Amino acid sequence: MSFTRRESLRLFGSGLAAAALPMPALPHKDSPGGNVLDRTQLLELLGRVPEAPPPLAAERLERVDLGDLVREKVTYAVEPGERVPAFVFLPKAGAVKTAAARRPAILCHHQHGGEFQVGKDGPAGLGSDDNQHYAIELARRGYVTIVADALCFNERQDATGKLKDDEYERYEAMYRITEGKTLQGKYVWDARRALDYLETRPEVDASRIGMIGHSLGGQETLFTTAIDTRIRAAVSSCGFASLRAIKRDHVNHNYALFVPSLANHGGYGAVLAMVAPRPFLVAARTTDPIFPKDGIDETVAAGQGVYQAAGAADKLATFFEPGPHTFSPAMRQAGYAWLDRWLMPAG
Numbered sequence: 001m002s003f004t005r006r007e008s009l010r011l012f013g014s015g016l017a018a019a020a021l022p023m024p025a026l027p028h029k030d031s032p033g034g035n036v037l038d039r040t041q042l043l044e045l046l047g048r049v050p051e052a053p054p055p056l057a058a059e060r061l062e063r064v065d066l067g068d069l070v071r072e073k074v075t076y077a078v079e080p081g082e083r084v085p086a087f088v089f090l091p092k093a094g095a096v097k098t099a100a101a102r103r104p105a106i107l108c109h110h111q112h113g114g115e116f117q118v119g120k121d122g123p124a125g126l127g128s129d130d131n132q133h134y135a136i137e138l139a140r141r142g143y144v145t146i147v148a149d150a151l152c153f154n155e156r157q158d159a160t161g162k163l164k165d166d167e168y169e170r171y172e173a174m175y176r177i178t179e180g181k182t183l184q185g186k187y188v189w190d191a192r193r194a195l196d197y198l199e200t201r202p203e204v205d206a207s208r209i210g211m212i213g214h215s216l217g218g219q220e221t222l223f224t225t226a227i228d229t230r231i232r233a234a235v236s237s238c239g240f241a242s243l244r245a246i247k248r249d250h251v252n253h254n255y256a257l258f259v260p261s262l263a264n265h266g267g268y269g270a271v272l273a274m275v276a277p278r279p280f281l282v283a284a285r286t287t288d289p290i291f292p293k294d295g296i297d298e299t300v301a302a303g304q305g306v307y308q309a310a311g312a313a314d315k316l317a318t319f320f321e322p323g324p325h326t327f328s329p330a331m332r333q334a335g336y337a338w339l340d341r342w343l344m345p346a347g
Contacts, residue, residue, distance in 0.1 A: 269302025
């Protein structure tokens with residue numbers, strides 16, 4: 001399912017106006033009155049990473065004509081000896097009315113959902129359900145999009161074949177701790193390498209790069225946007241709640257969610273505050289068992305104080321609708337309209 005800019009902007013205008021108003025601060029430890037975490041500290045919490053990124057050494061493996069789009073499969077280096085496969089979608093000339101010679105680009109991160117065989121294929125429209133096809137949907141709106149496999153998914157599962165699915169995910173998370181690393185840190189590192197790759201594409205306007213993701217993808221959108229200011233606007237769907245709510249409800253979602261000592265540094269609210277003053281939309285469902293609504297409210301309230309102080313209260317917004325964990329058509333419309341508002345050329 002695809003949406004026009006006009007349809008999405010109509011929903012955006014009616015559904016987000018009230019949600020973007022200032023939110024009252026909540027007296028929970030996970031909702032500090034100000035930002036208690038800076039990028040240097042967050043990088044330390046995320047653990048050791050390579051001293052320097054290797055050359056991308058990008059290669060194109062295939063190029064498929066989809067009519068209105070071109071889909072390329074590429075690989076590039078994220079660490080020495082480690083390459084990542086990704087899909088890149090390129091709108092064809094004339095498919096979207098725009099005066100810009102270079103197009104805005106969106107880094108899309110796939111969900112978890114226990115779909116270890118799917119990974120990048122979901123947003124690329126090659127797997128999962130229609131609600132996950134946001135990389136191809138955004139490309140049809142005029143964006144260059146990229147989606148790569150996160151470690152443990154699709155083409156990046158255990159190369160030895162010994163560990164399957166969540167067994168391999170648990171191994172990667174736990175063994176990294178012994179080396180002073182985290183799985184969350186690895187995901188952020190790899191996402192930033194995708195940004196490096198986007199900057200090399202002649203079709204991309206590097207001053208207009210955004211990020212979007214659902215569930216694990218929404219989580220990675222939060223952390224990556226906080227760390228990397230090349231992301232100018234972002235949409236996180238069902239990607240986080242407060243640590244207080246997660247602990248209260250015994251939520252056990254994915255191993256990367258739990259960053260050592262983050263609870264002592266303001267939790268996810270402090271991470272969200274680091275995004276300010278850049279535009280950030282939190283799309284969520286009111287009965288999500290993974291990320292409870294009151295925990296989302298706490299996290300957004302913590303970030304809202306920093307946005308207000310920066311004179312950018314309108315750049316942090318929420319879009320809620322009833323129902324459990326998913327990235328519904330209405331949520332996607334709101335997310336696409338948000339990205340259009342901040343990244344697309346006027347008109």
